[in-house]
Amino acid sequence: MASGFAAGTVSCGAKNGQEAATGIKASADVKKIATQCQGCGANRCGIYVYVKDGRVWKVEGNPRTYNNAGTVCPRGHAYIKELYNPDRIRQPLKRTPEGKYEPISWELAFQEISTKLNLIIMDNGPQSVFWAQYPMANIPLAFRFMHALGSPNTITHGATCFTARNAAFNATCGGLPDNDLKNSRYIILVGRNPAGGVKLQQIKDIADAKRQGARLVVLDPRHSETAAIADDWLPIKPATDLAFLLAMLNVIIEQGLYDQRFVSEHTVGFDNLRDGLVTYPPEWAEKICDIPKETIYRVAREFASYKPRALIHRGYHGGYGAGYFNSFQTARAVAILNAAIGNYEAVGGLFIPLKPALGELINGGHPAPNIPDIEKTDGAGVPGRYPSASYSDGIVHAVPELALSGKLKAGFVYHMNPVRTNPNPTRVIAGYKKLELLVTIDCVMSETAAASHYVLPESFFLERDDHVDTVHSGPVGQLTMVQQVVKPMYDTKPMLEIITGLSKGLGIGKYFNFTMDECNTLRLQPFGVTLEELKREGVIEVGPRWVEGFKPCKTPSGKIEFYSSQLEKWGLDPMPRWQKPLVSPNPSDKNSFRLIHGKQAIHTHSMTANVPYLMQLSNRYDMIRLWINRQRAEAIGLKDGDTVVVESDVGKGSVKVRLTEGLHPSAVWMPSGYGIFSKYLKTAYGKGINYNDFLNTYFDPAVGHVMSNEIIVRVAKA
Amino acid sequence: MSAPESLGKLPKWAMLIDTTKCVGCLACVAACHNQNELPVTEYFNRVEEQEFGRFPNYNRRFLPMQCQHCDNPPCVSVCPTGASYKRSDGIVAIDTRRCIGCKYCILSCPYKARMINKEHGYVHKCSFCAVLLENKTLPACVGTCPTGVRVFGDLNDPNSEISKLAASKKTVQIGKDLNTKSSIYYIIG
Ligand code: SF4
Ligand code: SF4
Numbered sequence: 058m059a060s061g062f063a064a065g066t067v068s069c070g071a072k073n074g075q076e077a078a079t080g081i082k083a084s085a086d087v088k089k090i091a092t093q094c095q096g097c098g099a100n101r102c103g104i105y106v107y108v109k110d111g112r113v114w115k116v117e118g119n120p121r122t123y124n125n126a127g128t129v130c131p132r133g134h135a136y137i138k139e140l141y142n143p144d145r146i147r148q149p150l151k152r153t154p155e156g157k158y159e160p161i162s163w164e165l166a167f168q169e170i171s172t173k174l175n176l177i178i179m180d181n182g183p184q185s186v187f188w189a190q191y192p193m194a195n196i197p198l199a200f201r202f203m204h205a206l207g208s209p210n211t212i213t214h215g216a217t218c219f220t221a222r223n224a225a226f227n228a229t230c231g232g233l234p235d236n237d238l239k240n241s242r243y244i245i246l247v248g249r250n251p252a253g254g255v256k257l258q259q260i261k262d263i264a265d266a267k268r269q270g271a272r273l274v275v276l277d278p279r280h281s282e283t284a285a286i287a288d289d290w291l292p293i294k295p296a297t298d299l300a301f302l303l304a305m306l307n308v309i310i311e312q313g314l315y316d317q318r319f320v321s322e323h324t325v326g327f328d329n330l331r332d333g334l335v336t337y338p339p340e341w342a343e344k345i346c347d348i349p350k351e352t353i354y355r356v357a358r359e360f361a362s363y364k365p366r367a368l369i370h371r372g373y374h375g376g377y378g379a380g381y382f383n384s385f386q387t388a389r390a391v392a393i394l395n396a397a398i399g400n401y402e403a404v405g406g407l408f409i410p411l412k413p414a415l416g417e418l419i420n421g422g423h424p425a426p427n428i429p430d431i432e433k434t435d436g437a438g439v440p441g442r443y444p445s446a447s448y449s450d451g452i453v454h455a456v457p458e459l460a461l462s463g464k465l466k467a468g469f470v471y472h473m474n475p476v477r478t479n480p481n482p483t484r485v486i487a488g489y490k491k492l493e494l495l496v497t498i499d500c501v502m503s504e505t506a507a508a509s510h511y512v513l514p515e516s517f518f519l520e521r522d523d524h525v526d527t528v529h530s531g532p533v534g535q536l537t538m539v540q541q542v543v544k545p546m547y548d549t550k551p552m553l554e555i556i557t558g559l560s561k562g563l564g565i566g567k568y569f570n571f572t573m574d575e576c577n578t579l580r581l582q583p584f585g586v587t588l589e590e591l592k593r594e595g596v597i598e599v600g601p602r603w604v605e606g607f608k609p610c611k612t613p614s615g616k617i618e619f620y621s622s623q624l625e626k627w628g629l630d631p632m633p634r635w636q637k638p639l640v641s642p643n644p645s646d647k648n649s650f651r652l653i654h655g656k657q658a659i660h661t662h663s664m665t666a667n668v669p670y671l672m673q674l675s676n677r678y679d680m681i682r683l684w685i686n687r688q689r690a691e692a693i694g695l696k697d698g699d700t701v702v703v704e705s706d707v708g709k710g711s712v713k714v715r716l717t718e719g720l721h722p723s724a725v726w727m728p729s730g731y732g733i734f735s736k737y738l739k740t741a742y743g744k745g746i747n748y749n750d751f752l753n754t755y756f757d758p759a760v761g762h763v764m765s766n767e768i769i770v771r772v773a774k775a
Numbered sequence: 776m777s778a779p780e781s782l783g784k785l786p787k788w789a790m791l792i793d794t795t796k797c798v799g800c801l802a803c804v805a806a807c808h809n810q811n812e813l814p815v816t817e818y819f820n821r822v823e824e825q826e827f828g829r830f831p832n833y834n835r836r837f838l839p840m841q842c843q844h845c846d847n848p849p850c851v852s853v854c855p856t857g858a859s860y861k862r863s864d865g866i867v868a869i870d871t872r873r874c875i876g877c878k879y880c881i882l883s884c885p886y887k888a889r890m891i892n893k894e895h896g897y898v899h900k901c902s903f904c905a906v907l908l909e910n911k912t913l914p915a916c917v918g919t920c921p922t923g924v925r926v927f928g929d930l931n932d933p934n935s936e937i938s939k940l941a942a943s944k945k946t947v948q949i950g951k952d953l954n955t956k957s958s959i960y961y962i963i964g
């Protein structure tokens with residue numbers, strides 16, 4: 058950055074000539090307030106929101122928050138204007154027998170919902186109730202609410218996103234590590250695209266590492282946006298990352314390139330691993346994954362030569378978060394390869410982030426309800442069902458089946474939209490409609506809201522305070538929070554007030570007799586930080602800094618487990634071995650493709666397509682297109698920009714194509730943020746299609762994830 | 776390093792865009808849009824995408840584009856009212872009060888950097904965030920870029936990062952043959 062400049066100085070409008078030169082009106086009243094972005098639900102970047110003459114104007118990144126380091130992604134810029142979206146819900150709504158929605162008062166809504174819920178619990182037990190939401194800062198409140206009712210069923214979107222990865226890292230090293238990309242010398246991304254599934258700090262650190270001479274290898278069937286700044290793009294055949302990784306391991310072990318000291322001191326099961334890998338040389342892998350053996354040898358040697366300052370990114374959704382039948386074992390192979398070069402808790406390798414433990418409500422005299430002594434209805438974490446699935450994430454796409462079979466009767470969906478983001482909408486709608494009570498808490502009428510009995514509008518993030526958060530913790534603990542920037546525009550409430558309102562009629566009011574300020578003050582208590590300080594600073598660092606050096610793992614052995622006896626006990630493969638994908642394109646049908654998907658930097662899940670500015674970018678840059686390999690496309694008579702019909706055994710839809718040399722011939726790639734079918738979302742309605750329209754309902758045997766890339770479609774000119 | 780105003784002479788603003796680090800995320804486009812309070816369909820900057828090669832030897836490049844603040848700006852010479860003018864700090868500005876919306880400048884700009892404001896009928900474009908510069912704040916597109924593609928600064932300060940980078944052989948000016956003498960320097964990998 059140029060000297061003499063500050064990013065983040067309040068600039069109070071223009072003067073004279075400037076005003077005319079820029080069209081910006083001079084303004085006396087500009088305020089700058091620290092908060093957290095909610096434009097993607099995941100990263101919660103630290104931001105400053107500027108309010109000009111009472112109107113939300115623009116955002117800047119907080120330079121000190123770990124996840125974004127002063128920058129803001131396009132969604133973050135645009136999402137603040139969602140405050141003014143005419144499609145926002147302005148008061149609580151109730152569905153009429155004709156399927157219309159009419160206003161209802163908060164008091165009456167609370168009363169009616171709790172009366173119905175009480176009856177449902179009386180007849181069916183508390184395990185017939187669920188709560189689904191993203192794993193956001195306030196999720197402890199959802200747990201509290203469900204546990205107070207006696208239900209274990211809190212669910213996140215995890216099974217449609219990342220649970221294969223989490224479970225594999227848990228089995229291998231007892232937690233989900235972060236990547237020290239900035240200090241790494243050799244970075245491999247397996248299906249991960251931090252420039253599209255945006256993680257600002259990661260993409261920044263990769264760029265900085267490259268400036269220091271690091272090499273970046275992107276293994277991805279599609280030339281991702283991150284591949285555009287990579288040294289190597291390896292266009293692997295989708296569903297075969299595991300073959301590539303097994304061959305890398307084979308080379309590193311056979312040729313003795315691994316970190317022998319690290320392996321003998323900090324891992325278990327090396328001998329089993331070595332024996333299991335002999336059948337996977339690069340000569341074997343190249344036939345499966347379409348990457349030449351020479352390249353596999355080279356990447357394996359280069360990766361090991363930088364040990365321990367090299368890493369394979371721990372991944373997210375793309376690649377092996379929840380994509381394929383073999384995703385769990387693919388993630389295991391990633392975790393094991395990192396350990397083989399001894400990069401755990403090493404500079405330039407992987408490390409467990411230092412998340413500070415927040416203060417608890419009990420310290421203020423608010424005891425927590427007991428954790429219900431009942432198995433989760435979806436089978437997450439239950440031996441014999443999905444033993445390695447996480448208790449706190451659950452299995453969200455099991456809800457429709459459980460509703461249809463009568464095991465779930467009532468549900469709360471909070472800022473999530475499973476009707477659009479879960480596989481096979483017809484089935485999902487049928488399931489959610491079967492519920493006797495569905496309450497959606499959101500700011501807009503999502504597809505899920507539009508299938509609910511009651512819709513309760515939460516105040517927009519700029520209108521409310523949320524829980525103190527630790528999401529920015531990495532090499533040091535960081536505290537951040539969403540704080541109110543403007544007063545609520547409509548008759549909306551923050552989440553705590555909504556569940557407090559519900560709790561009274563449900564007989565669990567004693568668990569909700571505190572305010573958000575009180576809760577946040579208690580959360581901050583262990584650190585000697587006041588709420589005022591945090592609100593002023595936007596971020597406060599607490600606790601020790603990360604130091605290099607191996608720390609005992611939270612695994613049964615306390616070491617990194619190449620061989621996992623825990624997995625063996627559960628009847629799962631204790632070591633990664635090659636597994637074929639569940640489905641494959643028909644080689645004799647030139648219209649047959651695997652459908653894969655990914656994010657564009659301007660959209661998140663189904664929550665941003667209705668932001669007018671972001672949809673405008675989608676159109677201006679012609680981004681609502683299905684990518685298809687040029688040769689394959691021409692073989693079926695397609696030209697760039699043609700409309701095609703895409704069809705699987707689940708669904709059918711049409712979309713424009715983008716012909717490209719940047720995609721493996723066996724796949725078509727669909728951007729994931731489109732296909733909104735709630736007619737209440739006027740900007741997004743009917744624009745583009747969504748991979749979930751084509752996806753069967755699957756549950757992988759290990760963690761119950763969706764296997765969202767196990768889709769075969771036929772693509773033909775419309 | 777000293778702040779620009781302590782040099783005792785006017786700055787000469789310029790930008791460097793390192794396309795080898797651009798991932799086409801459009802954060803710069805969205806930041807510009809908010810900063811300048813533009814209508815949804817209007818924009819001052821854009822990111823072009825270029826493709827090279829055949830599968831599997833393929834690559835893409837993202838090329839951020841905006842007003843190049845030319846030292847020899849055709850838009851200024853064609854403007855009949857003097858609304859478009861060159862400031863002494865290098866910025867090409869528009870006095871929207873004098874703009875009659877004739878669009879000569881839009882046609883003359885080789886970089887397609889200008890557009891009509893539908894509501895008021897005047898032409899507008901990137902101003903290097905001149906308002907922010909007055910407050911020693913970087914242009915909106917610069918500060919928000921996650922990969923540090925954009926470097927902004929004063930060419931009259933020989934110690935500035937931009938001066939060093941602009942002098943290096945690695946950079947090019949787009950459309951150099953048009954003799955527009957642009958103030959944006961590119962690194963094209
Ligand atoms: S990545 Fe973008 S949308 Fe997500 S929190 Fe950060 S700025 Fe907001
Ligand atoms: S913000 Fe940076 S990386 Fe993103 S498109 Fe703009 S210049 Fe490229």
Ligand code: SF4
Nearest residue numbers: 842843845848850884
């Ligand atoms: S880029 Fe276009 S608008 Fe900008 S100074 Fe040059 S000619 Fe004028």
